[in-house]
Amino acid sequence: MGRGRVELKRIENKINRQVTFSKRRNGLLKKAYELSVLCDAEVALIIFSSRGKLYEFGSAGMTKTLEKYQRCSFNPQDNSAENETQSWCQEVSKLRAKYESLQRTQRHLLGEDLGPLSVRELQNLEKQLEGALNQARQRKTQIMIDQMEELRRKERQLGDMNEQLKMKVSLELSSLHSEGQGLRPLPFQWNSTNSSPGNTSFALHPSQSNPMGCHNNEPVLQIGYHYVGGESFVPRSMADESNMVQGWVL
Incomplete structure (x- = not known):
């Protein structure tokens, strides 16, 4: 009698599930080894149990086999390069269109190529020019006001310095005048025929x-x-x- 067909579903009994895992794991590792030896194939097997325990087998080394797998089987570089090329092409197209639009706008602001424009577009252009002119005038007025305030501040500083110098000069002149008006001794001379101390x-x-x-x-x-x-x-x-x-x- 042959074995009956086992239904592929999770084994609810924990003990039976653990026993089945051990048997089939060993059999899978044995089959991987036999395949690598009989067929001269490079086989790598990785198994994680329900508890997170690792079981692995590598005929040529697990690290070497994984690196080869990444180089040969999983190659996203081609797709990424193609996607990047398409993205750059789209970006270049957007920038070119924006550049052409800015050039047209600049020519319109300078009064060039106004023939294709409609009445509404000309009215919008006129409003833009009026707004730009008002902003330029406001900015010019603000700059002039700032310059006037700066000149006034410098004028006040120079006035204060002038007053200080006047006070200093006045004090010096007063000091010199008071010194000149002070009492000074009169010079006199006694003439004597005999300069000896005893002669009077x-x-x-x-x-x-x-x-x-x-x-x-x-x-x-x-x-x-x-x-x-x-x-x-x-x-x-x-x-x-x-x-x-x-x-x-x-």
């Missing part, structure tokens, strides 16, 4: 032997200017001071 006699006027009617042997004190060669001599420092007394003569 004063020099006589050369043109008067006895100016006060005194005897010749009495000393005479002279303060202020004196005569030299028949002319009066006044120190220059005293002559410059208009508000000072020129001198006293005894």
